[in-house]
Amino acid sequence: MALKDFRPMMERCSTCTHCKFIPFDKIKSIRFAENCPSIGYYNFNTYSARGRFQLAQSILDGRTDLNETVTETIHSCTSCGACDVTCKVCRYNLEPLEHNIELKAYAVENGKVLEGQKPVIENLKKENTMIPKAKKANRIDWAKDLNLKDLFKEKAEVCFFAGCKYSYDEKLQKIAQNTVKLLQSAGVDLGYLGAADNCCAGRAKQMGFFEEFDNSANNNIKAFQKSGVKTIVTPCSDCYHAFKRQYAKLGLEVEVLHIVEYVDKLIQEGKIKFTKSVPMTVTYHDPCHLGRLGEDYIPWEGKEKKILNQIHTWEPRRPRYNGAYGIYDAPRNILEAIPGLKLVEMERIREYSWCCGAGGGCNVSNPEFSQWTAGERVTEANATGADAMVTACPWCKDNFLDAVDENGNKIEVLDIIELVRQAM
Ligand code: SF4
Ligand code: SF4
Structure with a gap:
């Protein structure tokens, strides 16, 4: 449109x-x-x-x-x-x-366009990543020594897709590595795209750079198809949304799961067992692109229609994405399964969660606005009395790490996989 x-x-x-x-x-x-x-x-x-x-x-x-x-x-x-x-x-x-x-x-x-958007989009076109200055040549360095199968050379049941943030950000790489080890120790047959692994470009779409998104998405869809991938598991909420909603619209037909869905399933199947207590009180932040924007894509084609030549509507009726069927229970199930851990909720949760501020590329194009937004969430998290806020997206985690609440206080910020590892 x-x-x-x-x-x-x-x-x-x-x-x-x-x-x-x-x-x-x-x-x-x-x-x-x-x-x-x-x-x-x-x-x-x-x-x-x-x-x-x-x-x-x-x-x-x-x-x-x-x-x-x-x-x-x-x-x-x-x-x-x-x-x-x-x-x-x-x-x-x-x-x-x-x-x-x-x-x-x-x-x-x-x-x-805004000045801050230019290096992000230029690097997407040049190095296939939306992390400014990062190089394609270093994209899979984080995965060396992990024995991940290259899906272009051998078959595997699941394709692990780390995404740009976990691949390049030195503060976060360890989480991606531990996620792979966690899945391998649970017996998951795991591979990745190896040299064909590139940015999902979901963020380019969020920023209005449609041509750049389409080019990246179509190339990635070809790579997924060529590798014979049946299931993609990603720990990044932006990648999750890109594959599940945007790529689905372009014809990608594979199962897409966020790591919280997959780990929740492994816990229920008894393939991940917790042996240690984690005596903490935590609050969970629902990432926008996993929660309210994590609903399945519903194909729709239609046209505008006027009732009595006056009231605008569409025929057939457009799908109604209201956030209710996003991914909310899986992360909470995981936290509730960890011995000793207590979950307390913030006031705005599930489909009404407050954004971390990093979306739409605002963390680079408008950092003051982005950090204010993150600070609002840290204020809300601190109001619960929790020791830490937990999330399931590297962009949220990174934006919260520097943010302070309205009283100038920070809060410990954890990726959900860090807690899972602590409890094993
Ligand atoms: S919620 Fe906002 S955008 Fe929707 S009808 Fe009301 S004013 Fe308009
Ligand atoms: S920042 Fe405001 S206008 Fe933009 S998507 Fe979020 S709620 Fe809507």
Whole structure:
């Protein structure tokens, strides 16, 4: 769909403000009632999903130029999808997230990008990774000595896909290595793409760089098909969403599982057993792209229809992604199975989770906004009294590591696999 095709949504938005808050019946305190980082930080309507619909309409009508302020506004959206699920509390046929991303693509097509986005996209094209300055030649260094099967040389039951962040970030590589060891010790027949392993480019899509995403995705789909992969397991929530939702749209037909789903299954089958107590209280952060954006792709083709030549809708009805079927139970099952560990919940959880701030490439294109967003979540985590916050995405973990709460306090941040390893 082009931006003009979203006009029915722009015109049907009822200015109800549900896209700015978690559902009113879920609010536990005013302090943690908001759901959109963008309007929370900028406090001006244009930064909300509603405002973005109005902005796009104004651009299409020729009333607003893509000037510097408008360009910054368009890209200051973490693509977290919180507006998308809360809009559907009262509306059925609007897709604010898809629209926000299409608006970014419109800006990109017109050459309106942010300085911080350029090195990310340039490195995707040059080195097949969205980590600036990282080199393709070093992509699989993290995996040496792990005895992972190269799927282009021998068959394996499961393809492990680490993703750029775990592959290159020295703070996080150990987690990817330990994840592989964990699966191998549970008897999983594990391989990887070896030299054909490249960026999933999901983040390029979130940033509105559609052409770059399509090129990477189509190449990766060919590599998956050539290797005969049947099941992909990834510890990265961005990669998970890219494969499960975006690649599925482009024709990828393989089972895609996040590591939390796979580990939960191995625990239930008795292939992972905990022998040590981890006496801690933790709170769990639902990553946006694993939780509310982790639902299965539903194919849809249709066209706009007007009722009584006036009310816009679509025929057939568009699928309704409202976040309810994202991946929420598997990580909680794992934490609850760890002896001695106590899980306490934050106020905004599951499909109403607050974003970590790294999405949409905002961690590089708008770091102040991104860190404020992470700080809000650290404040919420500290309010639970937990010793640590646990997550299942390297982008969330990295963004929380430097963030401080409103009192200047940090919190220990753990990847869920770090806790699993401690308990074994
Ligand atoms: S996707 Fe997230 S940051 Fe962007 S407008 Fe929606 S709620 Fe706000
Ligand atoms: S929740 Fe949906 S319908 Fe309501 S103001 Fe926001 S975008 Fe418009």
